[in-house]
Amino acid sequence: xxxxxxxxxxxxxxxxxxxxxxxxxxxxxxxxxxxxxxxxxxxxxxxxxxxxxxxxxxxxxxxxxxxxxxxxxxxxxxxxxxxxxxxxxxxxxxxxxxxxxxxxxxxxxxxxxxxxxxxxxxxxxxxxxxxxxxxxxxxxxxxxxxxxxxxxxxxxxxxxxxxxxxxxxxxxxxxxxxxxxxxxxxxxxxxxxxxxxxxxxxxxxxxxxxxxxxxxxxxxxxxxxxxxxxxxxxxxxxxxxxxxxxxxxxxxxxxxxxxxxxxxxxxxxxxxxxxxxxxxxxxxxxxxxxxxxxxxxxxxxxxxxxxxxxxxxxxxxxxxxxxxxxxxxxxxxxxxxxxxxxx
Amino acid sequence: xxxxxxxxxxxxxxxxxxxxxxxxxxxxxxxxxxxxxxxxxxxxxxxxxxxxxxxxxxxxxxxxxxxxxxxxxxxxxxxxxxxxxxxxxxxxxxxxxxxxxxxxxxxxxxxxxxxxxxxxxxxxxxxxxxxxxxxxxxxxxxxxxxxxxxxxxxxxxxxxxxxxxxxxxxxxxxxxxxxxxxxxxxxxxxxxxxxxxxxxxxxxxxxxxxxxxxxxxxxxxxxxxxxxxxxxxxxxxxxxxxxxxxxxxxxxxxxxxxxxxxxxxxxxxxxxxxxxxxxxxxxxxxxxxxxxxxxxxxxxxxxxxxxxxxxxxxxxxxxxxxxxxxxxxxxxxxxxxxxxxxxxxxxxxxxxxxxxxxxxxxxxxxxxxxxxxxxxxxxxxxxxxxxxxxxxxxxxxxxxxxxxxxxxxxxxxxxxxxxxxxxxxxxxxxxxxxxxxxxxxxxxxxxxxxxxxxxxxxxxxxxxxxxxxxxxxxxxxxxxxxxxxxxxxxxxxxxxxxxxxxxxxxxxxxxxxxxxxxxxxxxxxxxxxxxxxxxxxxxxxxxxxxxxxxxxxxxxxxxxxxxxxxxxxxxxxxxxxxxxxxxxxxxxxxxxxxxxxxxxxxxxxxxxxxxxxxxxxxxxxxxxxxx
Numbered sequence: 002x003x004x005x006x007x008x009x010x011x012x013x014x015x016x017x018x019x020x021x022x023x024x025x026x027x028x029x030x031x032x033x034x035x036x037x038x039x040x041x042x043x044x045x046x047x048x049x050x051x052x053x054x055x056x057x058x059x060x061x062x063x064x065x066x067x068x069x070x071x072x073x074x075x076x077x078x079x080x081x082x083x084x085x086x087x088x089x090x091x092x093x094x095x096x097x098x099x100x101x102x103x104x105x106x107x108x109x110x111x112x113x114x115x116x117x118x119x120x121x122x123x124x125x126x127x128x129x130x131x132x133x134x135x136x137x138x139x140x141x142x143x144x145x146x147x148x149x150x151x152x153x154x155x156x157x158x159x160x161x162x163x164x165x166x167x168x169x170x171x172x173x174x175x176x177x178x179x180x181x182x183x184x185x186x187x188x189x190x191x192x193x194x195x196x197x198x199x200x201x202x203x204x205x206x207x208x209x210x211x212x213x214x215x216x217x218x219x220x221x222x223x224x225x226x227x228x229x230x231x232x233x234x235x236x237x238x239x240x241x242x243x244x245x246x247x248x249x250x251x252x253x254x255x256x257x258x259x260x261x262x263x264x265x266x267x268x269x270x271x272x273x274x275x276x277x278x279x280x281x282x283x284x285x286x287x288x289x290x291x292x293x294x295x296x297x298x299x300x301x302x303x304x305x306x307x308x309x310x311x312x313x314x315x316x317x318x319x320x321x322x323x324x325x326x327x328x329x330x331x332x333x334x335x336x337x338x339x340x341x342x343x344x
Numbered sequence: 345x346x347x348x349x350x351x352x353x354x355x356x357x358x359x360x361x362x363x364x365x366x367x368x369x370x371x372x373x374x375x376x377x378x379x380x381x382x383x384x385x386x387x388x389x390x391x392x393x394x395x396x397x398x399x400x401x402x403x404x405x406x407x408x409x410x411x412x413x414x415x416x417x418x419x420x421x422x423x424x425x426x427x428x429x430x431x432x433x434x435x436x437x438x439x440x441x442x443x444x445x446x447x448x449x450x451x452x453x454x455x456x457x458x459x460x461x462x463x464x465x466x467x468x469x470x471x472x473x474x475x476x477x478x479x480x481x482x483x484x485x486x487x488x489x490x491x492x493x494x495x496x497x498x499x500x501x502x503x504x505x506x507x508x509x510x511x512x513x514x515x516x517x518x519x520x521x522x523x524x525x526x527x528x529x530x531x532x533x534x535x536x537x538x539x540x541x542x543x544x545x546x547x548x549x550x551x552x553x554x555x556x557x558x559x560x561x562x563x564x565x566x567x568x569x570x571x572x573x574x575x576x577x578x579x580x581x582x583x584x585x586x587x588x589x590x591x592x593x594x595x596x597x598x599x600x601x602x603x604x605x606x607x608x609x610x611x612x613x614x615x616x617x618x619x620x621x622x623x624x625x626x627x628x629x630x631x632x633x634x635x636x637x638x639x640x641x642x643x644x645x646x647x648x649x650x651x652x653x654x655x656x657x658x659x660x661x662x663x664x665x666x667x668x669x670x671x672x673x674x675x676x677x678x679x680x681x682x683x684x685x686x687x688x689x690x691x692x693x694x695x696x697x698x699x700x701x702x703x704x705x706x707x708x709x710x711x712x713x714x715x716x717x718x719x720x721x722x723x724x725x726x727x728x729x730x731x732x733x734x735x736x737x738x739x740x741x742x743x744x745x746x747x748x749x750x751x752x753x754x755x756x757x758x759x760x761x762x763x764x765x766x767x768x769x770x771x772x773x774x775x776x777x778x779x780x781x782x783x784x785x786x787x788x789x790x791x792x793x794x795x796x797x798x799x800x801x802x803x804x805x806x807x808x809x810x811x812x813x814x815x816x817x818x819x820x821x822x823x824x825x826x827x828x829x830x831x832x833x834x835x836x837x838x839x840x841x842x843x844x845x846x847x848x849x850x851x852x853x854x855x856x857x858x859x860x861x862x863x864x865x866x867x868x869x870x871x872x873x874x875x876x877x878x879x880x881x882x883x884x885x886x887x888x889x890x891x892x893x894x895x896x897x898x899x900x901x902x903x904x905x906x907x908x909x910x911x912x913x914x915x916x917x918x919x920x921x922x923x924x925x926x927x928x929x930x931x932x933x934x935x936x937x938x939x940x941x942x943x944x945x946x947x948x949x950x951x952x953x954x955x956x957x958x959x960x961x962x963x964x965x966x967x968x969x970x971x
Binding site: 048054057071088190323328329330338 | 377390396418453478589593595604607616638639640643645648655657658659661663665667679684689775776777778797811814815816822832
């Protein structure tokens with residue numbers, strides 16, 4: 002047997018660049034980058050093969066702080082640019098970091114098309130329901146009535162659900178997580194990475210300056226067990242600190258209802274079982290909101306299909322195999338040609 | 345009909361008609377959008393090329409795919425100028441105008457030279473069609489056409505007779521009347537039908553009855569010429585083959601030449617081509633051509649919009665391929681922010697702009713060269729890049745290769761200006777031997793020792809190009825201002841000045857790496873220089889040639905490099921008393937030259953959606969020579 006050397010395992014530090022982080026103290030982005038570094042170290046992807054592409058906004062500064070390849074681009078266009086990266090080199094491990102304004106407002110079109118094409122990207126959408134970097138205007142995910150510098154009397158337009166948008170766009174992997182949830186977030190990131198095709202992960206991210214506490218209704222540590230439900234494929238939909246409540250379809254309807262479990266309540270067998278390959282189920286789970294329902298976190302939907310760039314390269318390989326193409330000179334000489342002889 | 349009788353009375357048979365030898369001829373086929381005029385023109389082009397004539401074509405069609413039948417705005421035309429001498433333009437005034445319906449006559453008659461021949465299908469000159477075309481009376485029955493020679497033939501009827509034996513419906517049969525007409529024109533100009541017969545057989549391989557009907561019509565039209573009694577005057581011509589440099593030739597449109605040039609250029613650079621574009625007239629055809637070249641390792645991507653198309657191309661270049669995007673004016677406007685990113689990230693990128701008449705949507709199928717300002721100046725902040733322009737369809741091949749060379753050597757976006765005319769026009773092309781062209785392989789940086797993303801080559805000032813995936817060179821770049829060396833984000837005032845200066849200097853220095861400007865014809869100094877760029881090459885060249893033959897001292901200078909300009913251009917222009925700049929815009933190059941060199945350049949502007957006529961430029965040359 003040949004000599005072997007121990008390959009040192011990667012650590013989060015290996016993914017940390019030498020650049021000073023310039024997010025506001027207390028920003029949810031610190032928690033997210035910590036989880037991402039941890040997840041990447043655990044995945045074990047070589048730093049040289051990882052590319053972070055971002056657009057514009059607070060979240061978009063993310064690549065500067067990762068010791069991988071990174072491209073901080075223009076507002077909203079990161080999914081398109083990342084698509085180009087993947088088309089040029091499908092071997093790269095490409096991540097898109099975006100926010101609610103970047104990914105759903107100015108770049109909504111690109112997010113939509115990356116998702117429907119199923120390019121093998123991991124899209125992390127940091128949703129803080131506000132424009133942070135431009136100092137606090139309301140965003141497309143801000144709740145109706147949000148008072149902001151641009152809506153002093155409260156916003157009058159209706160917000161978008163990032164998760165339902167992704168499901169509607171045909172995403173094959175849709176998940177949700179909370180920034181500070183260091184226990185689950187790395188695992189969800191790893192699941193997103195493992196999925197071949199576009200993975201869409203909405204991360205509820207607290208903006209401590211312009212929208213502090215926006216997600217308290219389900220992230221408040223004390224009440225979280227009662228206001229969140231963590232989805233696991235093949236497991237019944239149960240939540241509560243005492244695991245005493247569950248979700249089922251209200252009899253005769255296609256609506257969910259919260260039911261008490263156990264004594265005096267329903268039997269566990271009556272509960273819905275999470276099926277992450279069921280898109281309509283993901284849709285109604287994504288609809289849930291406190292106070293009437295718990296917020297659904299974890300992998301809502303995962304149903305892999307061939308990724309876009311794989312299909313593109315399959316066509317190219319097929320064309321090469323079938324072609325009698327014999328160089329560019331032969332190409333120019335296809336069709337009618339004629340020779341002019343020297344006189 | 346009156347005309348038929350007149351023709352019959354003056355008839356001659358073929359044997360009695362000697363073929364008159366012509367140096368060149370201009371034919372314009374015109375009909376309804378559904379009459380197949382572009383196909384007819386395309387076949388005549390191929391046959392004429394195979395007959396050894398030089399040629400230039402001008403497809404002129406409406407933006408509507410199928411405008412209401414018989415209307416003037418639904419008229420589609422195809423003009424070809426061909427000859428035994430060097431043909432530089434699609435021709436000022438047609439010698440022969442083929443009109444498949446009254447609307448085609450209405451729209452095109454004013455273009456026909458006096459005494460020219462008009463061929464009409466009388467079968468379509470019904471009251472209803474005359475009314476749709478806006479005729480109050482039938483122009484065949486009054487003296488409207490008295491200044492021209494007229495061949496009035498019921499082509500519709502003769503077409504139906506020709507397809508009688510073919511198993512096609514009346515409607516299918518009638519659709520072949522363009523081939524009948526083509527057959528007649530072939531006979532008039534002594535062309536062989538064989539290439540077209542072969543082409544029809546291939547095109548309608550799965551519809552043998554349609555192929556048979558079309559071939560029958562082509563031959564019937566040809567036979568009609570041979571046997572019909574024709575009116576007085578020589579109507580049959582001979583145009584001898586032109587003298588070409590020895591070599592292998594084909595016809596090529598600007599679209600094909602650009603697409604193939606990109607493939608050749610990326611091969612010479614040793615790169616993968618990733619072409620990313622969004623459909624827009626008249627640029628979509630570049631995507632069509634390249635998407636069929638997968639066997640050449642070409643990746644094409646139809647993006648969701650113009651911005652995504654530019655973005656994906658930039659992403660591809662970031663990842664170590666050559667990203668190329670393509671559009672026309674309004675789409676290019678959308679890409680400008682992305683161009684700024686490629687400029688500051690210092691990544692190679694090619695943007696092809698097939699210019700069309702504007703502003704806004706303008707006239708999508710009509711030619712113009714009004715995006716020069718957009719190319720040279722049209723971005724936020726100080727954002728210099730390279731601008732090249734192709735002067736003809738065939739030359740677009742070389743320009744595409746040069747664009748690849750400059751983009752990769754200098755890590756910069758390059759805008760290639762084409763236009764509707766070049767995109768669609770076909771001309772003979774002496775095929776280059778790509779295998780013998782000098783390769784310019786890209787050397788990606790791989791050495792981690794002392795690596796800094798923005799360290800520059802001292803000569804070219806280009807930063808290093810690193811492929812993601814290279815160990816030890818992980819780094820971040822972006823749209824924020826970067827430190828001169830490390831590429832880290834920097835708001836330092838002096839650093840921004842230095843970075844702006846170096847981005848400017850990098851492009852300016854390219855003037856040392858491009859050929860000095862030559863004078864295309866005429867003296868290198870004198871009373872008048874005509875300076876052009878892009879597709880005005882043909883008409884300017886011919887106008888200068890004829891003016892010089894008429895004893896006027898005038899020179900022609902044609903620019904391929906619009907930014908940076910050739911380093912000797914200022915001195916060259918200073919050697920002329922006057923500078924005349926014909927452009928299909930309101931004087932954009934004129935402004936550039938005046939501001940750059942303080943020369944008294946004067947504009948000859950034309951924005952009708954049509955190329956310059958030789959006579960228009962000759963008139964201006966004469967006026968500037970006399971004044």
